[in-house]
Amino acid sequence: KQEVTQIPAALSVPEGENLVLNCSFTDSAIYNLQWFRQDPGKGLTSLLLIQSSQREQTSGRLNASLDKSSGRSTLYIAASQPGDSATYLCAVASGSARQLTFGSGTQLTVLP
Amino acid sequence: GAVVSQHPSRVICKSGTSVKIECRSLDFQATTMFWYRQFPKKSLMLMATSNEGSKATYEQGVEKDKFLINHASLTLSTLTVTSAHPEDSSFYICSAADRGLAYEQYFGPGTRLTVT
Numbered sequence: 001k002q003e004v005t006q007i008p009a010a011l012s013v014p015e016g017e018n019l020v021l022n023c024s025f026t027d028s029a030i031y032n033l034q035w036f037r038q039d040p041g042k043g044l045t046s047l048l049l050i051q052s053s054q055r056e057q058t059s060g061r062l063n064a065s066l067d068k069s070s071g072r073s074t075l076y077i078a079a080s081q082p083g084d085s086a087t088y089l090c091a092v093a094s095g096s097a098r099q100l101t102f103g104s105g106t107q108l109t110v111l112p
Numbered sequence: 113g114a115v116v117s118q119h120p121s122r123v124i125c126k127s128g129t130s131v132k133i134e135c136r137s138l139d140f141q142a143t144t145m146f147w148y149r150q151f152p153k154k155s156l157m158l159m160a161t162s163n164e165g166s167k168a169t170y171e172q173g174v175e176k177d178k179f180l181i182n183h184a185s186l187t188l189s190t191l192t193v194t195s196a197h198p199e200d201s202s203f204y205i206c207s208a209a210d211r212g213l214a215y216e217q218y219f220g221p222g223t224r225l226t227v228t
Contacts, residue, residue: 031215043205043221044156089155097144097169098215100207102155 002027002094006103013080014111021075021106023090028068031093034100035064035075038087047088048075080110115139116208118220125196126228133191133223135206141186142208146217147179150203162189196227 003026013019023033032051036044048057048064050073056065063076077084087107091100115138125131135145144163148156160176162168162183170176178200180192189208193200203224207217 034216036219041203041224044219046219049216091156093215093217097161097163098209098217099146099158099161100156100217101158104155 002030002092002101004090004092004101004103006088006090006106008106009104010107010109012109012111015080015082017080017110018076018078019080019108021077021088021090021108023073023075023103025071025073025092025101027094028071029094030068031098033064033066033073033090033092035062035073036089036091038089038105040087044089077108080108082110082112084108084110114213114216114218116142116206116218116220118206118223120223121221122224122226124226124228127197128195130192130194131196131225133193133204133206133225135189135191135208135220137187137208137210137218140208140210140213140218142189142210143186144209144215145183145189146207146209147181147189147191148205148207150205150222156205159191193225196225198227201225201227 007022034049035047050066061078087105089105090103119134147159159174160168160170168181183189205222207219209217
């Protein structure tokens with residue numbers, strides 16, 4: 001059974017700092033890995049999707065990497081801003097129906 | 113493109129009543145739809161996977177008679193919470209996927225259910 005772990009559970013940084021969020025998964029037989037953002041009481045916003053054949057994806061200040069063999073992914077956020085404050089979720093797609101298994105999230109607070 | 117809607121966004125009901133939540137893919141046909149549940153400050157837990165025209169596949173521990181899922185068309189899936197109890201209060205999120213979109217899941221905005 002796929003298990004996804006995110007470290008740290010919470011992170012507080014001053015504005016402008018670069019930061020890295022970590023995600024690990026137990027079964028390397030995945031189709032893709034996604035990073036999402038969730039604001040309190042809201043739904044999910046997809047940030048980046050990395051296919052299993054890819055090593056990284058970039059969008060603006062965000063860069064996500066994938067090392068499938070070691071079961072790890074990182075989300076790098078450059079020059080953090082208070083508006084980046086949210087919970088970041090990592091999810092991997094595996095299984096016959098490509099079900100998503102989510103990590104427990106990292107709650108990020110960027111202090112002005 | 114690839115927009116998924118959910119209705120209602122928020123619902124309050126009394127114990128013992130049933131509540132239906134709709135999930136629609138607005139601009140694509142979804143062969144597969146997923147239903148998730150999220151407890152406060154917790155991550156999303158997959159409840160069931162449904163394919164158009166067939167019975168849903170429920171995850172272990174999810175009561176299929178309590179959480180009725182219908183995927184009658186390629187753009188609509190419904191989740192009915194039957195005989196709701198306060199412990200069913202939660203945030204329910206659906207997603208939709210299709211082979212033509214490389215099976216990427218697109219998420220609805222969620223439904224906040226409160227059972228009093």
